[in-house]
Amino acid sequence: MLEYLLAQISKWAIPALFFFFLLTGMLRRVPVYEAFVRGAAEGFQTAVKIIPYMIAMFVAIKVFRVSGGMDLVSGFLAPLLNFFGIPAEVLPLAMMRPLSGSSALGIATELIKTYGPDSFIGRLASVMQGSTDTTFFIITIYFGSVGIRHYRHALALGLFADLVSFMSSVYICHRLFG
Amino acid sequence: MLNLLWVSLILGGILIAAWNGRISLVTETLFNSASEAVYVCFDLIGLMALWLGILEVAREAGLVRFLAKLMRPLARLLFPEVPPEHPALGAIIMNLSANVLGLGNAATPFGLKAMEELQKLNPRPDTASDAMCTFLTANTSCVTLIPATIIGVRVAAGSRNPVEIVGATIFATGTAMVLALTADYFWRTFFRSRFWGRK
Numbered sequence: 001m002l003e004y005l006l007a008q009i010s011k012w013a014i015p016a017l018f019f020f021f022l023l024t025g026m027l028r029r030v031p032v033y034e035a036f037v038r039g040a041a042e043g044f045q046t047a048v049k050i051i052p053y054m055i056a057m058f059v060a061i062k063v064f065r066v067s068g069g070m071d072l073v074s075g076f077l078a079p080l081l082n083f084f085g086i087p088a089e090v091l092p093l094a095m096m097r098p099l100s101g102s103s104a105l106g107i108a109t110e111l112i113k114t115y116g117p118d119s120f121i122g123r124l125a126s127v128m129q130g131s132t133d134t135t136f137f138i139i140t141i142y143f144g145s146v147g148i149r150h151y152r153h154a155l156a157l158g159l160f161a162d163l164v165s166f167m168s169s170v171y172i173c174h175r176l177f178g
Numbered sequence: 179m180l181n182l183l184w185v186s187l188i189l190g191g192i193l194i195a196a197w198n199g200r201i202s203l204v205t206e207t208l209f210n211s212a213s214e215a216v217y218v219c220f221d222l223i224g225l226m227a228l229w230l231g232i233l234e235v236a237r238e239a240g241l242v243r244f245l246a247k248l249m250r251p252l253a254r255l256l257f258p259e260v261p262p263e264h265p266a267l268g269a270i271i272m273n274l275s276a277n278v279l280g281l282g283n284a285a286t287p288f289g290l291k292a293m294e295e296l297q298k299l300n301p302r303p304d305t306a307s308d309a310m311c312t313f314l315t316a317n318t319s320c321v322t323l324i325p326a327t328i329i330g331v332r333v334a335a336g337s338r339n340p341v342e343i344v345g346a347t348i349f350a351t352g353t354a355m356v357l358a359l360t361a362d363y364f365w366r367t368f369f370r371s372r373f374w375g376r377k
Contacts (some may be wrong), residue, residue: 006345013324013344021236030238039234042283043227051219058215059208060187066207067195069187092187099180109218109331110211117337126332126343130325131350135318138289142314143306145290146297150305153365154314157358161319165354172346 003176050102057106061092065114084167085174087121093128098135098162105129123177127169132162218334225330233281242284245275256316256359257309259299266295270313277320289317308366312359319358321351 025032064070074081074088081088089111097104108129115121135158143151195204236242246268253271260267269292276285292313300307306314325347332340 002349006349007342008345009348010339010341010344010346014329014341017236017324018232021232021239021241024241025235025239028239030235032235035235035238036231038231039237040227040231042234043230044223046230047219047223047226050222051216054215054219055212056184058211058218060184060191062207062211063191063195063204064187065191066203067191067193067200068198069191069194072194092183095183096180099183103180103184105327105331106215108328109335110215112331112335113214113218117332117335117340122332122335122337123343123346126325126328127346127350130322130328130343130347131354133318133320138318139314141286142289142293142317143310146293146303148297148304148306148310152306152311153362153369154306154311157311157315157362157365158318160361161315161354161358164357165319165350168350168353169346172349176346177342 006172006176050105053100053102054106054109057096057103058110061107061110064092084170085178086170087124089115089121090124090128093125094166097128097132097166098159100137101134104134120173120177124169124173127173128166131169132165135159135162218331221334222327222330225333226327229280229324229326229330233279236279237281237284242272242275242279242281245278246271249275256312259307260296260309264295264299266292266299266309269295270316274316274320277317278323280322280324280326311366312362315358315362316355319351319355321355322347 022032025035070088073091077088077091081091093104093107093111096107108125111125112122117123117126135155139151139155139158143149143154192201192204195201249271250267253267253274254262257267257270260270269288273285273288273292276282276288293310296307296310296313297303299309324344328343329340332343
């Protein structure tokens with residue numbers, strides 16, 4: 001049931017949103033074409049802006065993997081990772097995700113390219129990248145903007161949310177794609 | 179932390195490669211991976227432009243405002259100490275709505291505005307208030323409807339079904355948000371009672 005529901009959402013989400021957004025735009029008399037072009041220009045800039053992060057992460061991850069470092073780590077952590085059904089390849093992604101969105105995107109993209117978007121690792125990396133936010137970045141910027149120095153439990157809860165979303169990604173990927 | 183992680187991947191990689199006798203592979207990988215990263219970004223440009231274009235239409239049509247109206251009851255529940263007509267609540271709702279729609283750039287100004295307003299209600303200006311902690315918990319764990327960038331990466335990598343991860347993403351962000359907000363609720367009730375108990 002859950003599988004069916006989530007598959008239907010995946011299938012319909014994009015066309016439905018395009019339809020809904022454009023229709024609402026028309027009804028609200030938004031100059032839709034101009035608005036689209038303006039947004040697209042911003043998207044172009046974003047894509048160009050992430051290139052340096054992508055290069056940094058592609059290089060680091062690939063060097064670490066080709067050297068045999070990744071095998072070393074996964075061999076070392078194998079009992080723990082196997083118990084939870086976590087492929088060792090996604091560990092750098094899980095560690096990078098709360099720190100930097102663009103860097104994490106670089107790692108996720110590298111995994112998707114190397115193992116294939118429709119492999120288990122590729123799918124898991126996609127879900128992980130799509131489901132958490134850059135906790136450290138947001139907390140630093142938001143608290144910094146009003147001069148708060150004592151974060152209390154905000155950081156702990158943000159990281160807890162990242163952990164939950166990581167474990168939950170692993171669970172749902174096993175269930176849907178495993 | 180970020181520096182440490184990045185540097186240890188490369189330094190560790192070079193040392194391990196030297197140990198394993200794979201040092202020539204390192205040079206090759208360094209050069210190839212740099213250009214590969216650029217090619218991926220080029221494939222991404224079209225999809226990012228397409229998605230941000232359609233989101234701009236949504237934003238100008240007032241969809242953030244519409245979603246904000248739907249989320250109001252939830253916000254009242256999560257921020258009991260913020261008066262219902264206070265501008266903080268409006269900014270919080272707008273920020274979360276933009277987040278749900280994946281409008282990262284539009285979300286930030288609302289978020290900073292929300293912090294500014296919450297700070298006015300904060301009795302200790304150098305310490306985070308309960309409402310601030312709840313807001314940041316909701317913000318960092320927020321549900322994402324469409325993870326557009328990663329879908330773009332999947333298209334660029336030639337996936338047979340690039341959108342198949344949408345449902346899974348909603349599930350993962352949903353559980354994270356519910357559990358994190360529940361933890362926040364228990365945390366604040368626990369600490370408040372202890373604090374008052376001491377007084």
